Amino acid sequence: ALGNMYVYGKGIAKDDARAMELLRSACTAGDTGGCVYVGWMHENGRGTPKDEARAVSFYRQACDDGDTHGCKNAGFMYENGKGVTRDEARAAALYKQACDAKNAGGCFNLGNLYANGKGVAKDGARAAELYRQSCDGGEGGGCHNLGWLYMDGTGVPKSAEKAAELFKQSCDNNHLPACGSYGNMLRRGDGGLQRDVTRGRALLEKACTAGNEWSCEKLRGSP
Numbered sequence: 001a002l003g004n005m006y007v008y009g010k011g012i013a014k015d016d017a018r019a020m021e022l023l024r025s026a027c028t029a030g031d032t033g034g035c036v037y038v039g040w041m042h043e044n045g046r047g048t049p050k051d052e053a054r055a056v057s058f059y060r061q062a063c064d065d066g067d068t069h070g071c072k073n074a075g076f077m078y079e080n081g082k083g084v085t086r087d088e089a090r091a092a093a094l095y096k097q098a099c100d101a102k103n104a105g106g107c108f109n110l111g112n113l114y115a116n117g118k119g120v121a122k123d124g125a126r127a128a129e130l131y132r133q134s135c136d137g138g139e140g141g142g143c144h145n146l147g148w149l150y151m152d153g154t155g156v157p158k159s160a161e162k163a164a165e166l167f168k169q170s171c172d173n174n175h176l177p178a179c180g181s182y183g184n185m186l187r188r189g190d191g192g193l194q195r196d197v198t199r200g201r202a203l204l205e206k207a208c209t210a211g212n213e214w215s216c217e218k219l220r221g222s223p
Contacts, residue, residue: 088119124155140175
C-alpha cells in the first residue's frame with residue numbers, strides 16, 4: 001500500500017524509484033498485487049527503464065498465484081503483442097481466467113474478443129453475455145458496449161430503449177464515451193427518450209472533450 005502511495009503521490013510526494021523498491025519487496029514477499037504493480041511500472045517505464053517483456057513476466061507471475069488483475073494485464077499484453085509475440089487465443093484464455101474469477105475488466109476484454117472474432121470465433125450472443133457480466137461488475141465499458149449490441153440487434157434482440165438505458169447507466173458511472181452515446185440519443189429523442197437537444201449536446205461535448213472522436217463527429221454534424 002505504501003508503494004502505491006508513492007506511485008500516485010497520495011499523502012506523500014511521488015517517488016517512482018522508492019515505489020518500485022517497496023513494490024518489488026512486496027512482490028518478493030508474496031504480495032501478488034505488488035507483482036502486478038511492478039509489472040505496470042516496467043510496462044510504463046516508471047521507476048525503471050521500460051521493459052514490456054519484464055512486465056509480462058510479473059503479470060504472469062501474479063496470475064499464476066491467483067491474482068485476476070495479473071491475468072487480465074497479461075492477456076492485454078498478449079492481445080497487443082507487447083513484450084511477447086501477439087497471441088489472441090492466449091489472450092482469450094487469460095481473460096477467461098480473470099473473468100471466471102469475477103474480474104469485470106477481464107470479462108469486458110474477453111467480450112471484445114468475441115465481438116470482433118479475435119482469438120475466438122465471432123459470437124455476438126457470447127459477447128453480450130460477457131458484457132453483461134462486466135457491466136454487473138461495475139465496468140462502465142461493458143454497459144456501453146452491451147448497449148451498442150442492443151442498438152444493432154447483435155446477439156440480443158434489437159432495442160433502442162434498452163440501449164438508452166445502458167448508455168445512461170454507463171454514463172452515470174462516469175464512462176465518458178457512453179455519455180456521448182446517450183447524449184446523441186437524447187438530442188434526437190431516440191429510444192423512447194424525451195428529446196432534449198441542450199442536454200444531449202452537453203453530454204456529447206463532455207465526451208468529445210475527453211477525447212471520444214465519435215462524439216466529436218456527431219457534434220460536427222455527422223449522422
